[in-house]
Amino acid sequence: MAITTEAEAPTDRLREIWETPRGLLGTFTTVDHKTIGKRYLVTAFIFFLIGGLEAAAMRAQLAHSGQHLLSPEAYNQLFTMHGVTMLFLFASPILSGFANYLWPLMIGARDMAYPRVNALSYWTFLMSGLFLNSSFLVGQAPDGGWFAYVPMTERAFSPGLNIDFYTLGLIFLGISSTVGAINFITTFFKLRAPGMSINRVPIILWGTLTTSFAIVFAMPALTVACIMLFFDRRFGMHFFDAANGGHPLLWQHLFWMFGHPWVYIVVLPAIALASDMIPTFCRRPLAGYTFVVLSTITTMILGFGVWVHHMFATGLPQLSADFFSASGMVISIASGVAIFAWIVTIWNGKPVFKVPFFFLAGFIVLFVIGGVNGVMTASVPFDWQLTDSYFIVAHIHYVLIGMNVFPVFAALYYWLPKMTGRMLSERLGRWVFWTMFVGFNVAFFPMHITGMLGMPRRIYTYQPGLGWDTANLISTLGAYVFAIGVLLFLVDFFRSLRVGELAGDNPWDAPTLEWSTSSPPPPYNFAVMPTVRSPYPLWEKRLGEREYSDLHAGAVLDTGRETFGTSALDSEPEEVLRMPEDSLWPVLLSLSLLVLFYGLLTSLWWLAIVGAGGLFVTMVGWLWPTDITSPSPPRSVVSIARGA
Amino acid sequence: MAIQGTMTARPFGLPINPTDHRSTGWWGMVLVITTEAAFFAYFIFSYFYLASMAHGSWPPEGMPALTLALPNTIILLVSSLTFWWAESGIRHGSHTRLRIGMLLTLLLGIAFLMIQGVEYSHKHFTPASDAYASLFFTITGFHGAHVAVGLLMNIVVQIREWLGHFSAERHLAVTNVALYWHFVDAVWIVVFISLYLSPRWG
Numbered sequence: 149m150a151i152t153t154e155a156e157a158p159t160d161r162l163r164e165i166w167e168t169p170r171g172l173l174g175t176f177t178t179v180d181h182k183t184i185g186k187r188y189l190v191t192a193f194i195f196f197l198i199g200g201l202e203a204a205a206m207r208a209q210l211a212h213s214g215q216h217l218l219s220p221e222a223y224n225q226l227f228t229m230h231g232v233t234m235l236f237l238f239a240s241p242i243l244s245g246f247a248n249y250l251w252p253l254m255i256g257a258r259d260m261a262y263p264r265v266n267a268l269s270y271w272t273f274l275m276s277g278l279f280l281n282s283s284f285l286v287g288q289a290p291d292g293g294w295f296a297y298v299p300m301t302e303r304a305f306s307p308g309l310n311i312d313f314y315t316l317g318l319i320f321l322g323i324s325s326t327v328g329a330i331n332f333i334t335t336f337f338k339l340r341a342p343g344m345s346i347n348r349v350p351i352i353l354w355g356t357l358t359t360s361f362a363i364v365f366a367m368p369a370l371t372v373a374c375i376m377l378f379f380d381r382r383f384g385m386h387f388f389d390a391a392n393g394g395h396p397l398l399w400q401h402l403f404w405m406f407g408h409p410w411v412y413i414v415v416l417p418a419i420a421l422a423s424d425m426i427p428t429f430c431r432r433p434l435a436g437y438t439f440v441v442l443s444t445i446t447t448m449i450l451g452f453g454v455w456v457h458h459m460f461a462t463g464l465p466q467l468s469a470d471f472f473s474a475s476g477m478v479i480s481i482a483s484g485v486a487i488f489a490w491i492v493t494i495w496n497g498k499p500v501f502k503v504p505f506f507f508l509a510g511f512i513v514l515f516v517i518g519g520v521n522g523v524m525t526a527s528v529p530f531d532w533q534l535t536d537s538y539f540i541v542a543h544i545h546y547v548l549i550g551m552n553v554f555p556v557f558a559a560l561y562y563w564l565p566k567m568t569g570r571m572l573s574e575r576l577g578r579w580v581f582w583t584m585f586v587g588f589n590v591a592f593f594p595m596h597i598t599g600m601l602g603m604p605r606r607i608y609t610y611q612p613g614l615g616w617d618t619a620n621l622i623s624t625l626g627a628y629v630f631a632i633g634v635l636l637f638l639v640d641f642f643r644s645l646r647v648g649e650l651a652g653d654n655p656w657d658a659p660t661l662e663w664s665t666s667s668p669p670p671p672y673n674f675a676v677m678p679t680v681r682s683p684y685p686l687w688e689k690r691l692g693e694r695e696y697s698d699l700h701a702g703a704v705l706d707t708g709r710e711t712f713g714t715s716a717l718d719s720e721p722e723e724v725l726r727m728p729e730d731s732l733w734p735v736l737l738s739l740s741l742l743v744l745f746y747g748l749l750t751s752l753w754w755l756a757i758v759g760a761g762g763l764f765v766t767m768v769g770w771l772w773p774t775d776i777t778s779p780s781p782p783r784s785v786v787s788i789a790r791g792a
Numbered sequence: 793m794a795i796q797g798t799m800t801a802r803p804f805g806l807p808i809n810p811t812d813h814r815s816t817g818w819w820g821m822v823l824v825i826t827t828e829a830a831f832f833a834y835f836i837f838s839y840f841y842l843a844s845m846a847h848g849s850w851p852p853e854g855m856p857a858l859t860l861a862l863p864n865t866i867i868l869l870v871s872s873l874t875f876w877w878a879e880s881g882i883r884h885g886s887h888t889r890l891r892i893g894m895l896l897t898l899l900l901g902i903a904f905l906m907i908q909g910v911e912y913s914h915k916h917f918t919p920a921s922d923a924y925a926s927l928f929f930t931i932t933g934f935h936g937a938h939v940a941v942g943l944l945m946n947i948v949v950q951i952r953e954w955l956g957h958f959s960a961e962r963h964l965a966v967t968n969v970a971l972y973w974h975f976v977d978a979v980w981i982v983v984f985i986s987l988y989l990s991p992r993w994g
Binding site: 261262265326329330333334337338364365366367368369371372373375376379380383384385386387389392393394395398401402405710712713721722723724725726764768771773 | 926
């Protein structure tokens with residue numbers, strides 16, 4: 149196959165090959181990473197709104213002392229589901245949404261490595277989210293906090309289905325995270341465009357790759373813990389039962405071996421998104437690319453070694469606490485590197501203050517505050533005073549809203565024009581930012597103080613005269629201001645879909661490959677396969693690179709759904725990968741899982757067996773090859789000119 | 793940069809969907825095995841954690857007997873060898889070796905599960921007896937479930953072989969199922985050492 153220019157490329161034919169037919173069947177069978185990415189974003193955002201409503205109800209209750217809008221049982225379910233929803237159904241999936249949508253476009257590929265697994269990952273996420281939230285329909289939502297400490301969550305103290313929804317729902321969701329992570333890892337190492345060696349990929353690829361490895365290693369800890377708790381509750385086993393040789397701290401160890409890495413899993417890709425956006429608005433490359441990548445990886449690795457800092461108050465040996473305290477502080481050095489890289493980038497650049505940059509600047513401020521109050525709690529004596537107080541509530545929200553929600557909103561303002569083809573409003577967007585930023589700080593900064601005044605977290609109401617009333621009222625008002633900001637964003641989003649200014653290919657004059665496609669991109673992403681020669685392919689002229697990337701001439705690959713497979717590090721073309729067609733198997737497999745988990749939940753074993761049987765049948769059907777016409781390999785050889 | 797040196801202007805051929813170690817299918821199986829290995833590692837961690845926290849003797853039920861477990865370990869090890877023999881057979885185009893080897897592996901795997909069942913029935917405790925019993929049955933049970941899944945995959949591969957899906961060049965499914973089977977064997981070695989041998993050392 150020869151080199152073809154973009155103008156000569158058979159785009160009609162490519163569209164025919166790659167486009168999913170409209171209609172009901174297409175809805176359930178599509179494996180287009182762009183559709184899946186958008187579904188991830190929309191679904192995760194709806195969960196964000198649900199989690200936000202739960203928070204709004206709690207803040208109403210806490211606005212004054214002695215209120216009883218919510219019963220203690222309802223309050224327990226709300227704070228648990230607020231945490232579970234925000235951490236598992238929003239913070240991580242929304243980043244998967246960006247990664248799914250952006251990765252192939254950024255690396256010059258036509259889809260992810262496993263398009264059908266990508267669909268499976270989405271459907272399983274959706275169904276596990278519905279499974280978890282269906283607990284509200286029977287009035288038995290999880291009520292043990294997002295970390296569900298035993299023994300309170302054992303059957304003796306929590307006889308309902310609440311915790312069973314939690315254990316099974318999280319095992320279910322873990323399947324989605326795990327298969328998604330495996331897809332990202334293989335895509336990173338196999339599908340990058342020719343020439344895109346690992347020092348030329350956008351930072352978000354490093355962010356998601358790092359966290360994908362973390363998911364592969366950390367997710368099983370949660371799965372194992374949830375299996376044990378489920379067995380304890382359902383079959384009377386004794387993993388966490390101190391009276392019969394078990395140990396409650398085993399739950400805490402397993403949970404935090406997973407839980408602490410999870411915090412990095414939901415912030416590192418968001419931080420990486422920031423590293424990709426800041427250069428655009430500073431009109432210069434990111435300072436210290438290699439250091440930022442290494443700090444991402446180092447932070448994640450260290451993140452596996454600090455789980456015990458969630459357990460300082462459990463009476464561990466002093467030496468162990470000291471070790472984990474030190475490693476907690478070392479993390480702040482690794483994660484600080486990224487901040488300095490951004491500051492240098494901004495310092496040396498000419499910042500253009502557009503809405504995404506406002507969110508990025510806000511994010512850097514909140515990152516520093518969330519980092520500082522984090523280092524404070526890494527100190528053992530200080531932690532003893534503050535653990536389980538509102539100070540911790542303030543800390544986790546500075547970390548999670550500051551380091552996840554703010555970069556995510558920056559990314560929404562930045563990449564939604566690529567997805568919809570229309571810009572969001574610059575004027576309304578500034579209102580969104582300032583309302584959210586002010587509302588957030590007004591809501592959460594006072595919680596540092598209520599915490600130091602002794603207010604414990606997770607109380608459904610409190611007595612008057614403890615000095616907590618004013619601060620709580622301020623927090624509630626701030627939370628509502630923040631909510632107004634989110635609503636304003638929705639207004640802006642729907643307005644832009646109808647009347648937003650047309651975005652064009654590259655509205656921000658950004659440097660990476662996704663901006664070389666139309667907005668929205670065609671189903672096949674690239675008419676000709678690009679060859680990459682620098683980290684910022686669209687800025688090569690102005691940066692004075694010696695070699696330019698080939699973006700408008702290359703191989704077409706139009707004998708089926710095809711993309712290049714390249715070598716892991718240097719990205720040299722090794723093969724042409726034939727990608728699967730649209731398929732119904734992923735959604736059927738997810739449905740089988742749903743049946744299986746409802747069977748386990750209700751102890752209807754026949755239902756569980758039906759689900760497991762469905763699982764087996766769909767897996768065999770999925771893996772059954774479709775091109776068995778010839779047992780010998782179709783070794784048709786494709787030639788392209790290599791390099792310039 | 794190394795890549796610039798090698799990017800010369802010569803045309804070259806690229807295979808479509810190769811089935812060797814460069815294939816995405818192989819990467820997928822390796823990563824599945826990695827996360828599965830972590831899954832068992834957390835169970836083994838839990839076992840040693842509760843063992844180290846135990847008051848009194850460990851295991852509380854007395855030493856687990858080796859009379860069945862040791863022969864069973866050998867059976868599973870041999871099944872890895874037969875699978876390896878089958879896979880290297882098809883690599884050289886021998887369908888006979890593939891068929892015989894897969895069948896032997898299947899029979900050995902079934903034997904392993906049956907002997908495991910006999911051992912369970914000889915235990916005088918149940919999963920609900922105490923934490924050790926919970927660990928013992930859950931860890932060996934999950935391993936057994938993995939063996940069962942491996943046997944199902946084995947049967948599917950055998951059916952596909954009889955339908956003529958495999959050749960010396962194209963047998964990725966065989967390679968991947970073999971990888972999984974060797975992994976399930978390796979996990980058993982760790983389980984065997986942890987649950988059956990380690991209490992004897994200390």
